[in-house]
Amino acid sequence: MLSDLEFFVSEALVGMKRSGLMTFISIATITVSLIIFGFFLLLSSNFNNLANFISSKLEIRVYLKDTLTKREIINFENELRKIKEVKKIVFVDKEQAWQNFQQNFKNINLNDLIESTPLPNSFSILLEHNENIVDIAQHIRGYTDYVEDVNYGGAIAKNISVFANFVKLGGLGVVLLLSLATLLIIVNTIRLTLIARQDEITIMRLVGATKAFIKIPFIIEGLFIGIIGAILSILFLKTTYGFIAMQIQDNISFFPLVFEESKLNYLYFMVGISGTFLGFLGAYISVSKSLKK
């Protein structure tokens, strides 16, 4: 068996060498396609990350009427706690809010202009899941006896996750088209090798080679093309992403980039598998078509 494998691999290498230019073009195409594929994966993964990040920071801010007594505020808080999705309620005292505000905007001296706090008391509410944030905010707005106003940052989060999905879908479309083009090029490369080795194939058949035996070297050739393309594209993606991520980190430090090894390795793994599979499939199609007779 080992000598069979050696034979197949050496035959595959001979094939790659003989149709050198086409092999090179195939590897280049598959590499570029995989880079674009990886780019879209990274992009949508980062947008999703951003959307999740923002969602996790989302809160409903409920501004209370200034006329409420302490008791009424406590009653209302208990009322709010009954809402299913509510995870956490924090009461923000208006004095506290004012201090926070001043802390955040130190350079503007408002004390000179405003005597007492202009801000109302408020509740900051965190939800279990943010999908229902709009409905819940609307619901809270209904307590007109207590509520002055309700604010939430739902729109942004929603837009980002819609955008992430859009990137994912658009990317998928582009990737599918590219894969098809890559596949065609690989099919043709292998076909050229097949044509170049037609005599050999005839002789193999006459001396009793099975179809599988004849096919395997060509399929290995396709696999090699796929694997080489995969390795090149992963190297490129890794270095480039590392570099760009560093730049972004340095300049927009709050931007939540995907840095987890496991997540990135999974993405690169997907790129690698896709390349290998494309190479295999291209060769398989070509060989099955040509060796039918």
Added chain:
Amino acid sequence: MIEVRNVSKIYLNGFKALDNVNLSIGKEEFVYLVGPSGAGKSTLLKMIYKAEEPSSGKIFIDNFSLNNITERQIPYLRRNIGIVFQDYKLLPKRTVYENVAFALRVMHYSRSKIRRQVSQVLELVGLHQKMSNLPQELSGGEQQRICIARAIVNNPKILLADEPTGNLDPETSWEIMHLLTKINTRKTTVIVATHNKEIVDNIRKRVIALEKGKLVKDQQLGVYSTNVK
């Protein structure tokens, strides 16, 4: 060993290559298949190794009907049949050794077994000194010997030779024919399709003559000429 029963072959263009041929070839026989070009010699040989299908009739090898052999089984049939071609069909970029070893490779022989059998057979055909040469560095006769070595390297039961001396000068042709008879003595059934009257008349064996697809003569220790009955 080989039974041909009522075999006819009509090609798509209407050409009748074989017309109701019946013959039987025994184990370890040596048979000449003679006749002019287009008489159907090659077609008959191709049917034996399943490169052609009869339009009607049946061919049996060892009581196995070739009609029942599936496409998947063809490679295994061919492993029992060595084939020698007029144009040698060698791989030009591979050495003599590799050309012969190739046949064993496709049958999954181990490397040590390949080495042993290839050097034995190259010795038999007298090419063991040239095993590292490329085919084009050798003469026509030597190239035909490579082809023969490849055909018999796994000791097939049957050796088919289609015009093996067609491209060779008379002297070399004699050498090749002597080699084929030598292989026959190693218990291999040998069928040689040939034009070569001189050889057929001098190395006397069974002669089967075809003309326009019909079997016109089947004679033990026969001669080429069709009018000698």
